[in-house]
Amino acid sequence: MIEILNDSDSEDELPPGWEEMTTNTGNVYYVNHYTKGTQWTHPRTGRTKIVEGELPSGWKKCVSEDGQVLFVHHKNTTTYTDPRLAFATEYRESSQPVRQRFDGSSTALSVLHGRDLRNKIAIVTGANTGIGFETARSLALHGCKVVLACRDLKKAEEAIQKIKEERQDAKFDVLHLDLSSLHSVKEAAKKYKQKYRVLNILILNAGIFAIPYQLTKDGYETTFQVNYLSQFYFTLLLEHPIRSCRKSRVVIVSSESHRFSSLQTIEDFHQLILSPPAYKYWYMEAYNNSKLCNILFAQELANRWPSVNVFSCHPGNMVSSSLSRYSWTLRFLFMLVRPFTKSLQQAASTSVFCATAPELEGVTKCYFNNCYYCIPSITALDPELAAKQNYGLLVKK
Incomplete structure (x- = not known):
């Protein structure tokens, strides 16, 4: 399923003098203002498109x-252009690749x-x-009902009140979730299932x-439980x-730091689950290990829940968020690099895209960075390791 995500460029940009329009039935056509002619196919790609569904909210x-x-x-705002054109659907043929529409500079709202x-x-x-706030805000501003699990x-x-200043009719709910306690999870x-029957999107941020x-x-060691174990259990x-939803999605926020994990074998994971002694603890290693576990979880979950689209993703490097709040040294370092890193809106874009x-x-079982598959x-792709590491909770939940 990964092969449809091919590399491409911005070939769908219209040449000078061309305009994209829609008919009353939703078919997209192209107007050449130089020749005064029209055609159904894109002047560069030769593809045809259609717009479907209701108009965007508002x-x-x-x-x-x-x-x-x-x-x-x-x-x-009044326009002759159908606002759905921004997300017109191409007639999909086997020879038509899905092109990359966003990158590291894209924001969640642009996605x-x-x-x-x-x-x-x-x-x-x-x-x-x-990043979680910007993720929730972006979804809510586009009509999604968002449950803030905090x-x-x-x-x-x-x-919620801050977001409602932008859109008064935004829909929210809150759910108490303390990831340092499996009982709270x-x-x-339990409370969610008592109130709602379906869940379209779960973002483990x-x-x-x-x-x-x-x-x-x-x-359990706290980083291991909060970043991985409790969200796995949740x-x-x-x-x-x-799984009651058609086309539901689970998005697990990992990190490129998973590449520096010290975990290589199932014995390493057993030691991690048993929690290392204090003298062996290093916060960076604990974080890297937890992020590798996130991707392994995504791999195994996708295998066991084939009807659900499961993704893991990297939001960005050293994003100026509250993640560094436990260390004054790191807060200072994050402040220094802030002009060179993603904004919170940009950091939220990949999880929102997924x-x-x-x-x-x-598409499922993919890892994304900058809104694109990578x-x-x-180690993160080791199916045997993913299966053995996650087996216990998957069968004993």
Whole structure:
């Protein structure tokens, strides 16, 4: 399924003098203002397109007195151009590759431009701050109902109010989720299933970094449990609402730092699960190991849940978020490199792309960086390691 994500350039850009238009039935045609001619195929690619579905939230279609079709937005924007053109669907033929539409400079809002998510419900863990907040905000501004799964409900409510200043009718819910407690994880999943029957999108965004050595009340090293084990468990407990949806997606936020993990064999994983002694602990190694576990989990989950699209992704390097809050040294370092790293909106783009991009329907078990497929480490692709490492929770949830 990976082979459809071929490399390409921006060949779909229209030549000078051309304009893209739509008929009342949604067929896309191309107007050459120099020759005054029209055609159904793209002048560069030779492909044909169609726009489908309802207009994006806030838009309505009107007809003027002279018979012209107009598209009117609630923010006093009027245009002759169908707003759905931004996400027109190509007639897919075997010879037509899916081209890369976004990159490291893209924002989550640009990824979602023109999309209508009003019939979707999503959970975003760690959504009250940083990348998680921008992820939740972007989805909500496009009509998705977003459940903010957070440890601090007061901060979650403050985040909701901030987003509602931009869109008053944005739909939210909050869910108390303390990833340092497996009991809290179980209760959160139980409360969600009592209230909702389906879950279209699950984005496992929450994470910690550079904390001192400590064990959770469940007896696990904290970075290992918060970044990986609890979110793994949370996903399994939500199996029914996720698999009850057609075309549901699970997005696991990992990191390029997984390439520097010290884990190589199943014996290494057993030692990690048993929690290393304090004298062997290094916060960077703990973080790298947890992020490798995230990708291995995504690989095995995709095998066991074939009807669900499962992705792992890298948001960006040293993004100025709250991730470095546990270390003054790292906070200073992150501040120094801030002009050279992604913004929070840009960092949220890849997880939002994985969660919503139409071209990823039917694609699964892929790792993305800068809104595009890339190959993770050799260890992350080891199917035997993924199966053995995740087997215990998968069968004993």
